[in-house]
Amino acid sequence: MIAVAALVVAPLFAGGLSLVVHRSALLHAINLMSMGTLVAAEITITRTVLRDGPFTALDQLVYLDALSSFILFIIGAVGLACSFYMCSYMDEQVARGVIAPTRLNLFFFLFHMFLLAMVVATIANSVGMQWVAIEATTLATTFLIAFWRRRESLEAGWKYLILCSVGISLALFGVVLTYYSSLHVLGDVSQALNVTQLLPVADRLNPHVLKLSFIFILVGYGTKVGLVPMHSWLPDAYTEAPAPVVAMLAGVLEVVAVYAILRMRTIVDHAVPSDFTGGLLALLGFASFMTAALFILIQHNYKRLFAYSSIEHMGIAMIGFGVGGPLGTFGGLFHLLNHAFAKSMAFFAAGNIHRRYHTMEIGHVQGLAAAQPWTAMALMISGLALSALPPFASFASEVHVVTALASQGVPGMPFTSTGGMVSFALSDQFGRIALTAVFLISAVLAFGGLMYRMTGMVWGTPPEGVLREETWTLGHLPVILLAGALVVFGFFLPPPIQQLLEQTTMLLVIQ
Amino acid sequence: MQVLSYSGSQLVDLCSALLLLTCFAIVAQRRLSACVDLFALQSAFLVVTTALVAYLTGNQHLYIAAALTGVIKVIIIPRVLKKVIDRLNVKRELVMCVNVPAGLLICGGLVMLAFFISQPIIPLGFLLTRDSLAIALAIVLIGFFTMIARQKAVTQLVGFLVLENGLFLGATAATYGMPLIVELGVFFDVLIATLIAGIYTNRLQDAFDSVDTNQLTVLKE
Numbered sequence: 071m072i073a074v075a076a077l078v079v080a081p082l083f084a085g086g087l088s089l090v091v092h093r094s095a096l097l098h099a100i101n102l103m104s105m106g107t108l109v110a111a112e113i114t115i116t117r118t119v120l121r122d123g124p125f126t127a128l129d130q131l132v133y134l135d136a137l138s139s140f141i142l143f144i145i146g147a148v149g150l151a152c153s154f155y156m157c158s159y160m161d162e163q164v165a166r167g168v169i170a171p172t173r174l175n176l177f178f179f180l181f182h183m184f185l186l187a188m189v190v191a192t193i194a195n196s197v198g199m200q201w202v203a204i205e206a207t208t209l210a211t212t213f214l215i216a217f218w219r220r221r222e223s224l225e226a227g228w229k230y231l232i233l234c235s236v237g238i239s240l241a242l243f244g245v246v247l248t249y250y251s252s253l254h255v256l257g258d259v260s261q262a263l264n265v266t267q268l269l270p271v272a273d274r275l276n277p278h279v280l281k282l283s284f285i286f287i288l289v290g291y292g293t294k295v296g297l298v299p300m301h302s303w304l305p306d307a308y309t310e311a312p313a314p315v316v317a318m319l320a321g322v323l324e325v326v327a328v329y330a331i332l333r334m335r336t337i338v339d340h341a342v343p344s345d346f347t348g349g350l351l352a353l354l355g356f357a358s359f360m361t362a363a364l365f366i367l368i369q370h371n372y373k374r375l376f377a378y379s380s381i382e383h384m385g386i387a388m389i390g391f392g393v394g395g396p397l398g399t400f401g402g403l404f405h406l407l408n409h410a411f412a413k414s415m416a417f418f419a420a421g422n423i424h425r426r427y428h429t430m431e432i433g434h435v436q437g438l439a440a441a442q443p444w445t446a447m448a449l450m451i452s453g454l455a456l457s458a459l460p461p462f463a464s465f466a467s468e469v470h471v472v473t474a475l476a477s478q479g480v481p482g483m484p485f486t487s488t489g490g491m492v493s494f495a496l497s498d499q500f501g502r503i504a505l506t507a508v509f510l511i512s513a514v515l516a517f518g519g520l521m522y523r524m525t526g527m528v529w530g531t532p533p534e535g536v537l538r539e540e541t542w543t544l545g546h547l548p549v550i551l552l553a554g555a556l557v558v559f560g561f562f563l564p565p566p567i568q569q570l571l572e573q574t575t576m577l578l579v580i581q
Numbered sequence: 582m583q584v585l586s587y588s589g590s591q592l593v594d595l596c597s598a599l600l601l602l603t604c605f606a607i608v609a610q611r612r613l614s615a616c617v618d619l620f621a622l623q624s625a626f627l628v629v630t631t632a633l634v635a636y637l638t639g640n641q642h643l644y645i646a647a648a649l650t651g652v653i654k655v656i657i658i659p660r661v662l663k664k665v666i667d668r669l670n671v672k673r674e675l676v677m678c679v680n681v682p683a684g685l686l687i688c689g690g691l692v693m694l695a696f697f698i699s700q701p702i703i704p705l706g707f708l709l710t711r712d713s714l715a716i717a718l719a720i721v722l723i724g725f726f727t728m729i730a731r732q733k734a735v736t737q738l739v740g741f742l743v744l745e746n747g748l749f750l751g752a753t754a755a756t757y758g759m760p761l762i763v764e765l766g767v768f769f770d771v772l773i774a775t776l777i778a779g780i781y782t783n784r785l786q787d788a789f790d791s792v793d794t795n796q797l798t799v800l801k802e
Contacts (some may be wrong), residue, residue, distance in 0.1 A: 198763030205770040209777055216781075221788045228781050232737060235774055236728060239741070242748050242767070243721060250702075250714075250755045260760045278701045 073114040074127040074134070077142075077189050080107040085182030089175055094164065097178050098157050104182065105153045108189070109146040115139055120569055126195060126266055133195035133265050136573035137336075140403065141192045141329045143570065144410050147555075148321035149185060151548035155418050156314045158545030162425060163312070168218070177217065184210040184318065188326045198263045200330055201238070201245050204294065207323060208234040215311040215319075226303075226310035233303040234294055241290025241330075247283035248337070251275045265333065272340030284338045284347055287331065288354070294327035296381050297388065298358040308377035309430065313421025316373070317414035320380045325406050328387065332578060335391075339580045344394060345481035352392025352480040356508070358385030363512040366519035371430045372423070375523055376416050379456050382516050383409040383464075389509070390471040391578070393478050400575045401470025407571075408455070408464040408556065415552045416452035418545070419445050423527070427536060432523050437532035442540040446528045448549045453524040455556050457517040463559035468513070476506045589637040593754065596630040597713040600750055601692070604723045604743060608684045608730075616739050617662045620746075624654035627746050630713075631753050642761045643753065649768050650749065658742065658775050665779050666735060669786055679730045688723050695719035713754030720747030734782045738775065745771050 084104035091097055116139040118125065124135035160177070163169045169177070187210055191203035208231065216227030245263070252262045255271045262268075268275075289300065296304035308316050335347045362382035369375040383405065390402025422445040427435050438446040455462040479502040532538060563571070603623040610616050628651045635643030679687065695718035702714070724744030728737050749767075752759050759767070 196760065196763060198759055199766060202763065202766030202770055205767075205774075209770065209773050212777060212781075216784075219784070224781070224784055224788050228734070228785060231774070231778060231781065232728070232741065236725065236741060236744065239721070239744050239748060243718070243751060246748065246752045246755060246759065247702075249752075249759060253756050260762075263760060263763065276702070282698070282702065 071127050073111040073118075074132050074193070076107055076111040077115075077193065078186065080104045080111070081182045081186040081189065085179050085186065088178035088182060092175070094161055094171070094174055097174060098153075098160075101153050101156065101178060101181070104185075105146075105150045108185070109150055112139070112142045112146045116143060116566065116570060120566065120573070130261060130264060130266065131195055131199075132193045134193060135577060136570055137329065137332065137577050138192050140407075140570050140574045141325060142189070143567075144325050144407060145185070145188055145192065145322050148318065148410050148414050151414055151418075151552055152314045152317050152321075154548045155317070155421075155545045158543035159312070159314055159421055159425075166425075173217075177214070180210050180214050181315075181318075184214065188322060191326050192329060195265055196261070196263045197245050197248060197265065197268075197334070200333070201242055204241075204291070204327065204330060205235065205238050207326070208238065208294075211311075211315070211319065211323070214315045215307045217312055217315070218310065220310075222306075223310040226306040229303045230307045233300070237290050237293025237300055239290070240293075241287050244283040244286030244290060244334070247279050247286065248334075251279040251283070265337070268337050269340075272337045275337075275341045277341045280338045280341045281346060284334060284342075285350070287334045288347075288350055291327045291330045292354060295324050295331070295384050296358075297354045297384060298361040298381065301358070301361075301381050304381060305374045305377040308380070308417075309371060309373045313417050313424070316420075317417040320376070320417060321410040321414035324380065324384055325410055328384070328406060332391065336578060336580070344580055348392045348394045348481040350392070351388050355385045355388030355390075355392050356480075356505075358382065359389065360385075360508065360512050363515040363519070366516050369519070369523070370432050372432050372435070372523065372527065373417075373420050373430055375432070375520070376413065376420060376456075379416075379516065379520065380409070380413055382512075383413070383456070386468060386471055389475060389480075390467075393471070393474045393480060394579065395474055395478055396575055396579055397470055398474030398478065399578045400571060401467050401474060403571055403574055403578075405464065405467035405471060408462070408467050408559065411552045411556055412452050412455035412462070412464060415448055415549055415556075416456060418549050419449040419452060422545075423449070427533075432527060434533070435527045436530035437536075438528045441532040441536050441538050444540050444542075444546055444549070448553065449524060450528060451553045451556070453520050457520050458513065459517075461560045462556045464556070466560050472506060472509055475509060476502055478502075480505055589633075593630060593633055593637070594712050594716075596626055596633060597716040597750060597754065599626045600630065600746065601716050601720055601723075604720055605685060605688060607739065607743060608688055608723065608727060609681050611681075613666050613733070613735055614663065616736060617659050617666065620662075620739050620742055621655050621659040623743065623746055624650060624658075627749060627753075628655065630750065631758075634753055634757060638757055640757050642764075643758045645761065646749075646753070646758055646764050649765075653768055653772055654742070654746070657772070661775060661779050662735060662738070665782050668783065669735070678732065684726075684730055687726060691722040691726060692719040695722055714751060717747050717751030717754055720744070720750060723747075734778070734785060738778050738782075741778075742771070742775070 081104055084100050087100050088097055115134055119134055119136055119139045126133050164171050184207060187203045187206035191200050194200040212227045212231040215230055216223045249263050252268055255274050256262045256267060293300040338347055358381050362378045365378045387402045387405045390398045423435060426442055455464050458464045458468040600623055603619050607616055607619045628647050631643055631647035696715045699715040699718055721744050724740050724747055727740030
């Protein structure tokens, strides 16, 4: 239970300290210590969950099972990588005068609050508290996105604040509807929004209300994930935010929002056949995947390129969850993990490139291999992993998803129930083949777009005035570790992670 | 008892309807400061509705929610918005994507849509407040529409706050309020969101010399 308390106390304490400390070395030390505590606490919790199953703590406020432990694992891993990267990145930004030294405190404070909000969203037992925490992530990150205070960053920050707040308000309506249905069964208890209370009675909740509630929640949190058509804030925010912030947004925040959707699904699926939620998830997944694959082709800004690639990969994960079954769900979860690792690495590389070339235009970046060999390597590796090529783990997870899609097809229930026009059977043989073909074509498009741009950046001769050496910093450590993990996970999952993924899959697949 | 709960239900419906009416007034209003006043008025109706439901059902924690709504949404947030408007020195809202009559018609359509969507789930509700859920959904949709139709940062903010009012009405009407801890959290989020948006409008004004979000077009494909 100390571990659970540590999860919340560490970022809170570190955030408070960040406001009063002025030396940047101390700020980094506090940050690393808090992240270290977080990771240690997560390991303890995961071990407990794997050994004894789900448990509640702190007077029913906290609920931890395999799913939340898995999300905590991603938060910890990417967060720690980010903290190491920030050691070199932030100091350099201050030294160059991009960020005033006095604003470093604010940066770290907001960073810790962001972490805190995500941790609370993951461990909260009450669906309502989870909503409050996810809205808090929006509030904590909007100034981080606008941290450079240029016109473009203000625009991106404002768009993010408004679109996400509105989207999330819709999710609140979904939460209200869930409460509405649970009050009928549970009576007027203050804990009627707790997952531990909802799960046992889930099959007696009113299916109409839950369907409506799930749609609101999917649209609401889907905005935060950046699913098409609610994605328009995402490329702007990812372009303008400083590299460590984007790495957290792309690697962790998206995953937390997906978690909120999945958590709701575990409840709704008891009352409504899982084809309903699955069909909706797959629909949004395909929309995101296909749109993003097309937009990847026309990007000329490398951060925007990675942003669209994020939308694409979230789409793939959603298709995995939507198709469902053990194979699809496992693939989706595994893909979330791989994407978090590969994308944070890609944005670390993007941050290094931006600091050296002072441009985000792909056309102006050439000869990266000569100018920054380590970064060039990181960029290539993340690019290959994001294109889901072997030997990287993302290849394995994408194969899981596409196999599930080809063998099961997409559940068509939400379409058949709304009207006859589009109700051609999406799970019959023709539908399966067609959907698989669409999936593969999109994947090839995304691969081509990514690789074409990346090779253009890596090879060639650097422009005049660009320094041609790369000194080793602490910021290189996380990149190497992430790359290593991506390769190793492709061949062999460490037993605890394997177990965690399997238990989570079992939680999400409802027979 | 039956008579009391019937007339109580009528009263709650009346208050919810007044909230909806102020929504229409906001859509029809062109002056920024009047929009803010109307929002304060709407929040005041929300306070009355919440207190009424609290009285009729005996749920003590709803009184706390009503008091918080009064302090935050009737007093603090309108003041913050007025300050922002004073500093921006814009009085008239001239930019509208949709003209007023068309906007009102669309809102009428949205109300019908809301009643249509919530038809299957209304019979489940508690007798006292069951029609209010549809009204709440209508307010949410109109708030949504206001945000799309109006281009000024401040009016977008008002649209967002109207949307939040709709959500609170929904929570109060359908379920006699959310658990207290959740409600407190939501209040906190709304307050901080408004303050942050206020800071943004100042910065946008400095950077763009305008709070017309149509000007925000640096970032696009």
